[in-house]
Amino acid sequence: MLNIRRVVILLVAILVGSTAAAQDVGTVNFWDQHQRLAKPALPTLERIRFLTSVDYPPFNFLDARGRLGGFNVDLVQAACEELGLIDRCQIEARPFADLVPALLRGEGEAVVAGVAVTAPNRATLAFTESYFRYPARFVTRKDRPLAEPLAFSSTGKKVGVVDGSAHVAMLATFFPMAARVAFDNRELALEALRKGDVDAVFGDGVGLSFWLESEAADRCCSFSGGPYLSQRFLGEGLAIAVARKNADLAKALDYGIGQVIAKRRFSELMLRYFPVSAF
Template sequence: MPFSLPLLRNLRRLTAGLLVLAGAAAITANLVAPASAQEPDVRVPNFWDPKAVHDRPTTIPDKIQFLAIDNYPPFVFRDPQGRLTGFNVDLARALCQELGSSCALRIKLFDILMPALDEEEGDAIIAGLSRKRAAGRGLNFTEDYLKLPARFIVPADKAETFDEQALTGLKIAVVEGSRHEAFATRFWPEAEILGFENPLDARDAVKSGAADAHFGDGLSLSFWLPSEAADGCCAFAGGPWLEPGYFDEGMAIATRASDPERAAALTYALRQLHQKGIYRELYLRYFPLSFY
């Protein structure tokens, strides 16, 4: 399955369809504009070595048809007019523009994404496909374009003084059975780990004062913190946590085993989008409260 984000737990029945990403020129010069001077503290993740030099691949595909799932906000979802939009949609369009390739996006049910790729109904999966789930299929993956770190949230008035290296006696709310619970139990034995059935209860424990902090998924927390449900109670503190074996597996684009050239071209394009500032613009567009 895609990454276990609360946003995905209530996926409605998906309808297969096809959207041609017309007008790649919509990715205009404003995407490469430098960050505003009013945003000095915004953290945008960087997964690429800025000193590395990468030549443009000699083999560039004329067309890339991406396979994705619907109702996967903020990555792929429909706007009030029913049009597909989202981070992955705009990222796919920007990748095609960088490569000079025509671009399309086909919506599929998640369970048939890999069979659809095998049957050449599309060229690349951009849907948070886990490498572990795809193990044994021999797929080619690009470099990660987004990782999903763990983060702490604490009462807003304690964010500046919270020390994640000094948790003795603190009550840390986690979701039972999650990677976050396993990590916290192993590495912070001096803290009191409180297990909750779901993320909302774990967050509310901090809001009510029943817990000193919540350790959970940074992405979903970045949307909860500015929401009415949070009511300004809390803020990020410390982190981000990307420890191997727990939170290090990121989101990447997958191509068929027989198509390594397309994966290489997409990896090159991802690096170029980062260097040109386009990745930063997309990240801030869909994740206004950075989870890094």
């Protein structure tokens, strides 16, 4: 007989899966659509320099012509347009390790490159609301899919997961009756899936969405169930960071991003940069 804790875990997993199934993958966003932000007094800055990196596609990268691009770049440009600041916004690329130090030295006003929203970082930084959260997903062979609710259908199934990752702990908590199979890296786990040595792989939905369209996948597989979101295991997602003294700038950017979402421009960016939705 299932104990009380396991029943609660199953119910949570079912709820997460049901909520995810109701989402429109083309218009997914993580903004509270009920909040009504008043247009803020714009910061009196001569320019707003956004600092980013170039090594995290599809969020930040250099295109074939060597130009800076990506989801984050287009998002802040759209937010600046909504705020009427497009002529004052600049985007500069630097190594990721130098982004926050440069911000704190006053060499930029904001960082849009996936700086973690953590308690230690909040000691020196202020953040916008999260505009993107990473989903966890199951990938299965197309000829052996798993049906919702996966809390039940994963029972006894061999599920590959990267050893030491947050997804190991998340899988153990929400899908405790799956048979976890740890691999040193994602490539080994996915190769085992292709061969049929495991029934599924559980991991980062964004990375898996691009793998599904890759030559390595060879059209073998697809998502089953989900997406599954968890702040506890996967963090607070992506937000723009500013120095704490510039917290008003974060609020202004919140308004700008909110307008981008309300006018469905955010959805257009999702479709542009994530042709296979992670959601």
